[in-house]
Every structure is written in structure tokens, then in C-alpha cells.
Amino acid sequence: MTRSGxxxxxxxxxxxxxxxxxxxxxxxxxTAFCFLYIFFILLLPLEFNNLxxxxxxxxxxxxxxxxxxxxxxxxxxxxxLAYLRNYWLSAITPQGGYDVGVPPSLSAYGLxxxxxxxxxxxxxxxxxxxxxxxxxxxxxxxxxxxxxxSLLFTLTVALILQYLSMDRRR
Amino acid sequence: xxRLFSFIYEYRAFFTFLLLELLCVWMVIENNQYQSTKYxxxxxxVAASIISTSQNIREYxxxxxxxxxxxxxxxxxxKKVDQRNQMLYQLxxxxxxxxxxxNRFDFIAAKVINNTTNxxxxxxxxxxxxxxxxxxxxxxxxxxxxxxxxxxxxDHYAVLISLLNIDNQVSSKIKxxxxxxxxxxxxxxxxxxxxxxxxxxxxxxxxxxxxxxxYNAVFPEGILVGVVKNVKLNEEAQFHTIKVGLAQDFGKxxxxxxxxxxxxxxxxxxxxxxxxxPK
Numbered sequence: 306m307t308r309s310g311x312x313x314x315x316x317x318x319x320x321x322x323x324x325x326x327x328x329x330x331x332x333x334x335x336t337a338f339c340f341l342y343i344f345f346i347l348l349l350p351l352e353f354n355n356l357x358x359x360x361x362x363x364x365x366x367x368x369x370x371x372x373x374x375x376x377x378x379x380x381x382x383x384x385x386l387a388y389l390r391n392y393w394l395s396a397i398t399p400q401g402g403y404d405v406g407v408p409p410s411l412s413a414y415g416l417x418x419x420x421x422x423x424x425x426x427x428x429x430x431x432x433x434x435x436x437x438x439x440x441x442x443x444x445x446x447x448x449x450x451x452x453x454x455s456l457l458f459t460l461t462v463a464l465i466l467q468y469l470s471m472d473r474r475r
Numbered sequence: 476x477x478r479l480f481s482f483i484y485e486y487r488a489f490f491t492f493l494l495l496e497l498l499c500v501w502m503v504i505e506n507n508q509y510q511s512t513k514y515x516x517x518x519x520x521v522a523a524s525i526i527s528t529s530q531n532i533r534e535y536x537x538x539x540x541x542x543x544x545x546x547x548x549x550x551x552x553x554k555k556v557d558q559r560n561q562m563l564y565q566l567x568x569x570x571x572x573x574x575x576x577x578n579r580f581d582f583i584a585a586k587v588i589n590n591t592t593n594x595x596x597x598x599x600x601x602x603x604x605x606x607x608x609x610x611x612x613x614x615x616x617x618x619x620x621x622x623x624x625x626x627x628x629x630d631h632y633a634v635l636i637s638l639l640n641i642d643n644q645v646s647s648k649i650k651x652x653x654x655x656x657x658x659x660x661x662x663x664x665x666x667x668x669x670x671x672x673x674x675x676x677x678x679x680x681x682x683x684x685x686x687x688x689x690y691n692a693v694f695p696e697g698i699l700v701g702v703v704k705n706v707k708l709n710e711e712a713q714f715h716t717i718k719v720g721l722a723q724d725f726g727k728x729x730x731x732x733x734x735x736x737x738x739x740x741x742x743x744x745x746x747x748x749x750x751x752x753p754k
Contacts, residue, residue: 335665338593356487359491363499370502370515371519372522372526373594374517374596374598375594376502376515377501377503377504377505378506381496381499388492438596439595440595447662
């Protein structure tokens, strides 16, 4: 936590800018969106408690909303994600427990654990985003397609970034 | 009392969660109202200047395409002016004297700095705002056809509610037969829009032109929406199910013209007097 006085702030802005300047216009097959910004919440160290996570989630989601002209939508889904994160983390504690001060990342706990950790949370987030935006279930299968495609896209980009940052550390 | 506080304290995470989510839900609902939320969108000056810079960089890569289209539009307009002049010369028409009718609509050209087509609720940000005379409720068109309505304005920017927004409805008609309906996007294909409320006795053909009706005083009459692509008539249905191919390719939108209707206020206040408050 000592070196990370200013770093999380920079990361916050990096995530927001990357999301609204690059990833926003990157939509595959009309259905696959990349909401990489949620990994800011997912990759915060374990010491963060629910309250702090939710407040960060709210601010981050709100910033994204300003650029997406969708006031409240991303804040809503990201607060949900932030709320669920710690419960899910304690439900899937790996053998030997978690290390203190280490972010729950791919390099720390391995690919299998990382997938188990991220997929349900990403799904919850995307599910809320798309169904709240559609304002109901009248386009259920098309919206579901969007959810699944976006889940794949977000996860793929996140995994690539995880592997890239892992190599740098070694 | 002590119990209550300790209960709330124990479940403080859950209550904070509820509070934040309620706040978000309220914002979502508030944002769905037409002409709402003034500051927290892309017309906000900080957000707008960031995406405007990004758009300026991106624009260099599509300049050739944009120039081409503008040149084509220029040529088309010049041809029309020339034809009109010829017609006037031959028919010796009396020019319209009423300046108010001639200047019924003003057109304000603006550059698109932000545009999406893949969401259910798409918005377009343009680089003209209150300073240039824009107000919520004005229509936006392009050289190809209808684009949307102004949702909110800041000093230098405005957010349009795109035609590709499941909440946006535009009064339209079929040019050939003159029947009125409403176009509304179904949220799936950004090239296709639905035309609703055309009664079943109307005989439609694939290829019929759909234009704005001018009943709402937002859009001038006769602005192109698209061309009928597919007509279905179910056994029990009262209305046709019509798919219209959009004239405007929203993926390539670069410039729009905002229509300032100078007689809108007069029309609205007259209607208010006779019909009463609109729904």
C-alpha cells in the first residue's frame, strides 16, 4: 500500500480514458462491447472493504456514464459488481488463502482461479447494463447475445492485458 | 434505539449498497425523460472538449470520404438551384412575399464529435450549443435524411437523441399514398427502422419512400427517412409491420444541420389555445 499513493489515481484515469476514447468505439459484430473499466474494481487489492469499493465503483461508473450519455446505468451495474466482489472472493478462497497486499490477478492465483473469479462477476455486470438499457425483457435473446458476446470480448482483452503485464514483472 | 443503530451499523455495507443503487435507478429514470439532465452528459464542457480532441484526430482518417460527400451534395444542390431558376423564369411565378414563411426554418451546420449506433439508446454529440441558438427539441437532419432531435444543450455543445434510440419517435408519412405513421427503432439493426401505425387497407410496395410528416413542427415536412424494405401483414393485425431501410448511414455521420423552426412557438401556442396541453 505504501508505493500506491498516487498510482491508483493514475490507473483510475487511465481506465476511464481508455474506455471512453478507444474501447467505446470498438464494437465487434454490432453486439460485442468491451467494458474493460470494470477490471479497475476487480483488480483492487483484497484489503479494500465493501463500502470503499462501492464508493469507488459509483464514482467510476458515473464518470463512464457522462461519456456514454447514459446517466446512472454504468454506476448502477458497477456498484452491484463492487458489492458482490468481496462476497464472491471469500466464497472462492484458494487453498492456502489469499496473500496480503496482492491484487486478485492472474499472475497471483493462476488462470483457472482467475476465470472462476471474473466470469460470474462480469456476467452480472453486463447483464444489468444491457437489460437496464433495453428497459425490459422484450428483446430477451438479442440482449442475451449482447451480454455473452461482450463477456467474451471483455474477458479476452483482460486476459491479454494480464499476460502482458505478467511478462513485464518477471 | 441502540439496537436499531447497531443493526444498521452491522449491515452498513448492505444499506450503502441499497442507497447507491436507489440513487442510480433514480438517475436512470431521470435520464430517460426527454429533455433532461443538463450537466452530466457529453455536452458537459470538460467531457465534450476531451471527445472533441479525440474526434479531431480521428477525423483526419476520414477526411477524403467526407470531402467527397460534401462535394457531391454541393453539386446536387447547385443542380437544384439551377432547375428552380429555370422553372421560375419560364413560369413567371410571383415570388412569395411573406418573409416569415420564407424564413420559416433556419439551418445551423454542426460537426458530429461523438456518435454511437450499437446501444439501445444512442446519442450524438455536436459542436454547436446555446451560443449558436440551439434549444432542446429542435430537429437535426443531414444531407441524406433525418438524424434526430436535440436533447440537451450546453454553451458550446449539444446532445442529440439519435433516430437510433428506442425512445425516439418521429411522425412520418408514406410519400406516395400520404398515409401517416410513426417511425421508431427496434434496437437491433442500425440500418433498419420500423414504421408503425399504417392501417391495413393501405397498399404498400417495397421501395416506397418514407418522409417526415411535418405534423409535429419539429421537422420540416418531406425530409427523407428511408425506403420501405419489407412489408408484412399478419392475419389479425390492425397495422402493417413495415421495415424501412434508413437513408442516413449513421455509422458515417460527420456533419448535421440543426433546424431552427422560427414559427414553432406560434404554432404551438395556437394549438395550445384550441386543443389544450399536449400529452
